[in-house]
Amino acid sequence: MKRIGLALLVLGVSGQAYATGLMSCENDRDDWRTKDELETKITAEGWKVRKVKVDEGCYEVYGTTPEGQRVEAYFDPVTLEKLLVARRGEILFRKDDKEE
Secondary structure, three states, X not given: OHHHHHHHHHHHHHHHHOOOOOOOOOOOHHHOOOXXXXXXXXXXXXXXXXXXXXXXXXXXXXXXXXXXXXXXXXXXXXXXXXXXXXXXXXXXXXXXXXXX
């Protein structure tokens, strides 16, 4: 019984520390806008937001697009620009890194 509990504890801790790695952002944390600002912005665009968290320096949003797709999306924490949208492992949108 102790082994099962220990195994579950290890899985739980490592699962929380795991980052998906779909996108990463490198910005000075002092320049970040708030999660509430992001949620307000994308809700006004028609998104339904279930959860917003930080992953690899980006805001990661779990929610539903205006088109009704349940997705995982990444946004730049400084500009709040949409960077990537994925659904069940399929990338639906990725901002072109070469746009400069």
